[in-house]
Amino acid sequence: MDNKFLQRVRRKDKIAKTFIQVCGIMVIVCVFAILALIVKVTLPLLSPSKITDAQKVALSAQVSGTPLAIGIDSYGEALHLIDQEGTITFLDARSGAVITQATIQGQGKSQIRQIEQYKNSFYNILWQDSSLSMIEVRYQPKFDTEGKRTIEPSFRTIKLWPALAEPERLAQSYVRLSADNRFSRIDLLTDNTLTINHEVTTTDFLDNQTTENFSVRIEETLPGKVSTLALDDSGLALYAGTDNGYVVRWDLADNDAVKKTDTFAATENSDPIASLGLVFGGQSLVVGSKSGTVQTWMQVRAEANNAIKKMQMIHVLEPHAAAVSTILSSRRSKTVYSISEAGIIHADHMTSENHLFTIPDAYQVFGISQKDNALIALDSKRFIHIWQIDNPHPEASLKTLFGKVWYEGYNKPEYVWQSSSQSDDAEPKLSLIPLIFGTMKGTLYAMLFSIPLAIFGAVYTSQFTSAKFRKSIKPIIEVMASVPSVVIGFLIALWLAPIVERSLFSLVVALFVVPLLFTLVMVCIQPFYRNRRFVNFLSGYEFLFMLPVLFIGGWLAVRLAPGLESLLFHGNFKLWLYQDMGMRYDQRNCIIIAFGLGICVIPIIFSITEDAISNIPPSLTAASLALGASRWQTVWRVILPSASPGIFAAMIIGFGRAVGETMVVLMATGNTPIMDWSIFNGMRTLSANIAVEIPEAPFGGTLYRVLFLCATVLFALTFVLNTGAEIIREHLRKKYGRY
Amino acid sequence: MKKFVRRGEPFVWATGMTLSIIITMTVLLLYVVIANGIGVFWPQKLVQLSLNDGRVVLGEITKEEKDGNNVSRLQLKIGNREINGLDFTWISEPDIRSRSYPADLYVIERQENGNFYGTLAEVHSPEITVAEGQGTLVSALGKARHNLQPLLMTKQQISRKIGALNLALEKVNQKLAGYRYQHMDEKDKRIITLVDAETKLKTQFATLVDGGKQNTEELAAYYAIFKTADGKESTVRLADMVRLYQPNRMGLFAKIRHYADKLVELFIADPRESNTEGGLFPAIFGTVMLVLLMSLLSFPLGVITGIYLREYAHPGVTVKIVRIAVNNLAGIPSIVYGIFGLGFFIYGIGGALDQFFFPERLPTPTFGTGGILWASLTLGLLTVPVVIVATEEALGSIPPSIREGSLALGATRFQTLTRLLLPMASPGIMTGFILAMARAAGEVAPLMITGVVKLAPSLPIDGQFPYFHLNRKFMHLGFHIYDIGFQSPNVEAAKPMVYVTTLLLILIVLSMCSVAIYLRNKMRARYAIADV
Amino acid sequence: MTAQATPIMQITDAIVEVKDLHLYYGDSEALRGITMSIPRKKVTALIGPSGCGKSTFIRCFNRMNDLIESIRISGEITIDDQDIYDNSVDVIELRRRVGMVFQKWNPFPKSIYENVIYGLRIAGVRDKNLLDETVEKSLKRAALWDEMKDRLHESAMGMSGGQMQRLCIARAIAVSPEIILMDEPCSALDPRSTSRIEELIRELQGDYTIIIVTHNMQQAARVSDFTAYFYIGELVEFGLTKRVFTSPVRKETEDYITGRFG
Structure with missing residues (x-):
């Protein structure tokens, strides 16, 4: 024997073995890595927000006065500080060195009486002499020739209001600049009355500017002494909190009038309101009390009268141990930051009521960056602390994804999927429940339609028809299985849906006519059954004789429908459905879906059932x-029970297929994420949701991850279903030797 | 009767009924596609309807049905979009006074605005202007169209040259961007040469554009004036005419030629008018290339894994679990694979490739966006389980005695595999291949997120170096159906094309499946003998 | 039990020596310490009731049992004084020396010609003349040549069962082994084909050492020179066929041969 050849063969065998093993194992590992990757993408959704204690620097000695406000840029590189003397100091965040220092120009030389921050970069400064400055702090990134970034901090005074005639009567002052150039100034006087001044600048088409001034006074008796005020970012709504726990809301939309919309007790036991704030978007009011409770309120339509909106408590956030002194809100999400008099900082996400973090120490003032990614605070020993906040998905939590959530603008907690909206400040509503509901709804209707057809069709094929026909029926089913789902989706949406819409009632009539006709045929055929030759002739070909019954039934239904419709439903079944039953008919509805998904899953259920039945030993x-049972009795009492695990597996696999089908539902449902069991309207499924939303989802964003979560849910659902079915089938294979 | 029921015969009949429903559904489905798709290219007679209110309407009858009040009505394709605004109109049967089929009527397929229906009134060309006499008009039109050919050729050449120039410019710009990204000195020799080249190219470009303008003007001198049914005149530039014919004059042979002509156009031409007219070539090309690329990944891996599982892995609990898992993977929704492709291939691998190889082009992604490579890899993953299962089953159905016989003669495992097992299993594996290809050809959902587009500017393969552009987006028959059926602004006008595309896709998929079924049955028959 | 004559005969010109062979399927012991020698160029029949381990036993000679994970073997089998379970032994070479014919014929789905030369092809033989020669020689020896010489390139799948089994024998002898193992080669054949195979075995005897497992005692008596009787994994008796069948030493052998059980 050729030894060299043998050696070569042996070497080849070894190489091949190693190669095949490595490849095989790798493929299998890769395939499982898919699951891992999809899950990995979703994980950050539920990870808690991280804050890292980035820096601690001593406050420069150049800042002499008591610091009243502090803030930081989004890169965490530069910060600013305003002290009581009206000096603004910009510091390098890393070293604590002073970059620039300037004095904010009041009317004259005066100390700051009150300072209010809004939009995280604007300050309203009320001076001791009752003049008022509105300033904006800006951080501009500059890139030098080498592409290195430096931050150039600056500030500008937007407007200066002169001192009032009687400065000692003024208690507090708030100003806002709206997007359409309206300055609104609210003054709280010591006699517990309020003055509202609007300065409206309009520009006509010739670029001429005219300025008008309006002034309104609120002199009514308020429920208590006003302790704090809050004004939304554009000066449209004013809230006043009193020292006995009441909040009053006014609508300031009109220039020359105020409208009181609400007075309500916002705390229990007349707990004084310590501070108020507005959540990003201006719809929700944060109420911080003297005892430390933090709650958010918003306007909800009253049940009795739809036109009236009343303030209602929606969310309860993590309480403080001491009075809440300042409330700031993120400019990115519905995150609320609050500090208590003890100097403890809390961050809470309003909608999900997630308490994000607590910074337990005594701080005097704090600020957050524009991008909501850095937090800065000054402690009592004059040290500046800076934290990096890593909280990319504050709006996602198990509760918002799977629970009922009370969103702004809704009248009650609900499951809502609405990933985007026109305005920037509306938050995405990402409940998966409507999608899971939609998936289940579509699938269940489809199964209702396809399971009986597929299983009984398979029973008939394997048990009653002749072998010759069985051979030709299988290819028909296989043809059905191989039709691409996009074709089915297209046909049912553009061809079937209009037909069903036009002749919905005929379909309903057919549901009665065809069984009736069937019974009639049975009664007619029965006498012939004593004739053996007739029986033998028909046996195995029944389904062919049923074809005309089906067609005649359908034809009759179409003929009868108009008459019956005018007789029973005044000629319009759909109108009757809507008016008397309250069911709206959409053109793309679950009837259509049941047909479409049915065509997709019938072949699968059919062939697995057929296999299962054929495997029963003859x-x-x-x-x-032999015991004298009829063919139906044999099937019903012997074959179906023995094949039942297989049939069950077929149903599970069909269910799994229907759950994941994308194109059909994408094309034939309206893709509206509603939760309604009605068969006459559509839904949105998990799979279609992914297809619809993924083009809009930026990489790494919350929506992106939530869509991966949808995929994970789908994956898990089908994996569990299929594994269950596979185990059942494995068991059957063992029982009957083959499958 | 009692006995009849007790013996359960009605139930047998009822199950028979379910089978007939299934068969009816399948046949109906195919019938609808075939009936609607096959006749689209057959020239329809043009009918001229005189209505009771004095209007005259001209068009092709597309549908006849009863409306809500049981009055029959006709749907007419009236074309002439620039005049009528809509392509279709409904006419109530009682409103019609008379129908006629004038032989002089023309159907003009145009580059834009859909079909035009009308009679020829004038023909204008630089050489000749004819305004009357049908016979002379027709011949003049023919002559003018013939004379137009060289100009049209020039137009094509110019646009081809512009395309080439554009590419060259883009390349120069990319190189420049690359150098600048590396902070090369602006006075560097390489940069200066490139900038020179850029200016040169731009001058060439300007000349070409001028030539194009002149060409357009020359082309504009050739035009014809057509009259609509109600006497309105409309000018159609000869250069805009794709095809014109007189359906009422056509004999059977001419109609067949027309049909064949349209069919050829379908396979070789680009789509027009937001995909609702013209050909399907880019979509067919994209589908075929996608399936081939998918096969390159999925077939070898699937077969090797199948061989590993059946022939090399030690049978035990692990293999059983893996087998269940693989079966399972075949049942995982395709959209899940799609989103995996997006997360892993596009953003993961593609993003990394961009970082390493094309940093100068960022933030415009090169590989970090959907493309035919990623789509086919995704489909490859999707079809790997199909191939694995097919390979495993094919190997598993070979009786173990064959392996023993070979080993007993001193063959190695590998020899047994290559000389006996694989050839014997090949029909089964082939079936798996074909089923995988059929599935890939019909699958749309994962493509939608991995790079399919409604209109790709260029094919993934062309004459430009490096010839294969796997990062390019592509078109696909299945997505074409979804796109023109659901995203098109004029759904009614798009319907014929959707049905044609559907018919084509179904034919491709069904013929693949039939081959697979045939192969499988053949294989079964073969083993039936071997098993005796 | 005391033996009058030795139940297990000593062979002088032995090709195979088995010493204290134990074989375990997982935990159960299928062969329990077998020691015997197989005479060179003779036909040795292994008989015994089903499940007594005879098929397992002959599969040890060409190490076909290696394919089954759960099998463990202890003891020693030597062929021409070489221990075949030694690490230095190449299984492929061993299998070339020890051919095998299976209970169920297993021709490959190839032509008759290719079936016969399969063993040569995998050994890298390309010489066309040698191949042709081998086919003719092997088919002649297997008494198939006359029937098949015109159908050499037809598929082997079209042959009758008996022909297929003879083809398998031809395939085995084509690589000129020293030993041919036959695992109930006739159990699935009709009597006529069986007698043809038996004839063939008689003809091959003298050129090859043949070890045949059979269920059929008459067949053992007809074709073999030596007979070994196995019972539940043990070798009960081994000797000249004539002797074993006419005057068995052990009671169990006698019971089996006379048909009292089995």
Whole structure:
């Protein structure tokens, strides 16, 4: 024997073995890595927000006065500080060195009486002499020739209001600049009355500017002494909190009038309101009390009268141990930051009521960056602390994803999927429940339609028809299985849906006519059954004789429908449905889906069922028939029970297929994420949701991750279903030797 | 009767009924596609309807049905979009006074605005202007169209040259951007040469554009004036005419030629009018290329894994679990694979490739966006389980005695595999291949997120170096159906094309499946003998 | 039990020596310490009731049992004084020396010609003349040549069962092994084909050492020179066929041969 050749063969065998093993194992590992990757993408959704204690620097000695406000840029590189003397100091965040220092120009030389921050970069400064400055702090990134970034901090005074005639009567002052150039100034006087001044600048088409001034006074008796005020970013709504726990809301939309919309007790036991704030978007009011409770309120339509909106408490956030002194809100999300008099900082996400973090120490003032990614605070020992906040998905939590959530603008907690909206400040509503509901709804209707057809069709094919026909029926089913789902989706949406819409009632009539006709045929055929030759002739070909019954039934239904419709439903079944039953008919509805998904899953259920039945040993059938049982009795009492695990597996696999089908539902449902069991309207499924939303989802964003979560849910659902079915089938294979 | 029911015969009949429903559904489905798709290219007679209110309407009858009040009505394709605004109109049967089929009527397929229906009134060309006499008009039109050919050729050449120039410019710009990204000195020799080249190219470009303008003007001198049914005149530039014919004059042979002509156009031409007219070539090309690329990944891996599982892995609990898992993977929704492709291939691998190889082009992604490579890899993953299962089953159905016989003669495992097992299993594996290809050809959902587009500017393969552009987006028959059926602004006008595309896709998929079924049955028959 | 004559005969010109062979399927012991020698160029029949381990036993000679994970073997089998379970032994070479014919014929789905030369092809033989020669020689020896010489390139799948089994024998002898193992080669054949195979075995005897497992005692008596009787994994008796069948030493052998059980 050729030894060299043998050696070569042996070497080849070894190489091949290693190669095949490595490849095989790798493929299998890769395939499982898919699951891992999809899950990995979703994980950050539920990870808690991280804050890292980035820096601690001593406050420069150049800042002499008591610091009243502090803030930081989004890169965490530069910060600013305003002290009581009206000096603004910009510091390098890393070293604590002073970059620039300037004095904010009041009317004259005066100390700051009150300072209010809004939009995280604007300050309203009320001076001791009752003049008022509105300033804006800006951080501009500059890139030098080498592409290195430096931050150039600056500030500008937007407007200066002169001192009032009686400065000592003024208690507090708030100003806002709206997007359409309206300055609104609210003054709280010591006699517990309020003055509202609007300065409206309009520009006509010739670029001429005219300025008008309006002034309104609120002199009514308020429920208590006003302790704090809050004004939304554009000066449209004013809230006043009193020292006995009441909040009053006014609508300031009109220039020359105020409208009180609400007075309500916002705390229990007349707990004084310590501070108020507005959540990003201006719809929700944060109420911080003297005892430390933090709650958010918003306007909800009253049940009795839809036109009236009343303030209602929606969310309760993590309480402080001491009075809440300042409330700031993120400019990115519905995150609320609050500090208590003890100097403890809390961050809470309003909608999900997630308490993000607590910074337990005594701080005097704090600020957050524009991008909501850095937090800065000054402690009592004059040290500046800076934290990096890593909180990319504050709006996602198990509760918002799977629970009922009370969103702004809704009248009650609900499951809502609405990933985007026109305005920037509306938050995405990402409940998966409507999608899971939609998936289940579509699938269940589809199964209702396809399971009986597929299983009984398979029973008939394997047990009653002749072998010759069985051979030709299988390819028909296989043809059905191989039709691409996009074709099915297109046909049912553009061809079937209009037909069903036009002749919905005929379909309903057919549901009665066809069984009736069937019974009639049975009664007619029955006498012939004593004739053996007739029976033998028909046996195995029944389905062919049923074809005309089906067609005639359908034809009759179409003929009868108009008459019956005018007789029973005044000629318009759909109108009757809507008016008397309250069911709206959409053109793309669950009837259509049931047909479409049915065509997709019938072949699968059919062939697995057929396999399961064909695997029952013929001896069982023979034994039953030999005992005198009829063919139906044999099937019903012997074959179906023995094949039932297989049939069950078929149903599960069909269910799994229907759950994941994308194109059909994408094309034939309206893709509206509603939760309604009605068969006459559509839904949105998990799979279609992914297809619809993924083009809009930026990489790494919350929506992106939530869509991966949808995929994970789908994956898990089908994996569990299929594994269950596979185990059942494995068991059957063992039982009957083959499958 | 009692006995009849007790013996359960009605139930047998009822199950028979379910089978007939299934068969009816399948046949109906195919019938609808075939009936609607096959006749689209057959020239329809043009009918001229005189209505009771004095209007005259001209068009092709597309549908006849009863409306809500049981009055029959006709749907007419009236074309002439620039005049009528809509392509279709409904006419109530009782409103019609008379129908006629004038032989002189023309159907003009145009580059834009859909079909035009009308009679020829004038023909204008620089050489000749004819305004009357049908016979002379027709021949003049023919002559003018013939004379137009060289100009049209020039137009094509110019646009081809512009395309080439554009590419060259883009390349120069990319190189420049690359150098600048590396902070090369602006006075560097390489940069200066490139900038020179850029200016040169731009001058060439300007000349070409001028030539194009002149060409357009020359082309504009050739035009014809057509009259609509109600006497309105409309000018159609000869250069805009794709095809014109007189359906009422056509004999059977001419109609067949027209049909064949349209069919050829379908396979080789680009789509027009937001995909609702013209050909399907880019979509067919994209589908075929996608399936081939998918096969390159999925077939070898699937077969090797199948061989590993059946022939090399130690049978035990692990293999059983893996087998269940693989079966399982075949049942995982395709959209899940799609989103995996997006997360892993596009953003993961593609993003990394961009970082390493094309940093100068960022933030415009090169590989970090959907493309045919990623789509086919995704489909490859989707079809790997199909191939694995097919390979495993094919190997598993070979009786173990064959392996023993070979080993007993001193063959190695590998020899047994290559000389006996694989050839014997090949029909089964082939079936798996074909089923995988059929599935890939019909699958749309994962493509939608991995790079399919409604209109790709260029094919993934062309004459430009490096010839294969796997990062390019592509078109696909299945997505074409979804796109023109659901995203098109004029759904009614798009319907014929959707049905044609559907018919084509179904034919491709069904013929693949039939081959697979045939192969499988053949294989079964073969083993039936071997098993005796 | 005391033996009058030795139940297990000593062979002088032995090709195979088995010493204290134990074989375990997982935990159960299928062969329990077998020691015997197989005479060179003779036909040795292994008989015994089903499940007694005879098929397992002959599969040890060409190490076909290696394919089954759960099998463990202890003891020693030597062929021409070489221990075949030694690490230095190449299984492929061993299998070339020890051919095998299976209970169920297993021709490959190839032509008759290719079936016969399969063993040569995988050994890298390309010489066309040698191949042709081998086919003719092997088919002649297997008494198939006359029937098949015109159908050499037809598929082997079209042959009758008996022909297929003879083809398998031809395939085995084509690589000129020293030993041919036959695992109930006739159990699935009709009597006529069986007698043809038996004839063939008689003809091959003298050129090859043949070890045949059979269920059929008459067949053992007809074709073999030596007979070994196995019972539940043990070798009960081994000797000249004539002797074993006419005057068995052990009671169990006698019971089996006379048909009292089995």
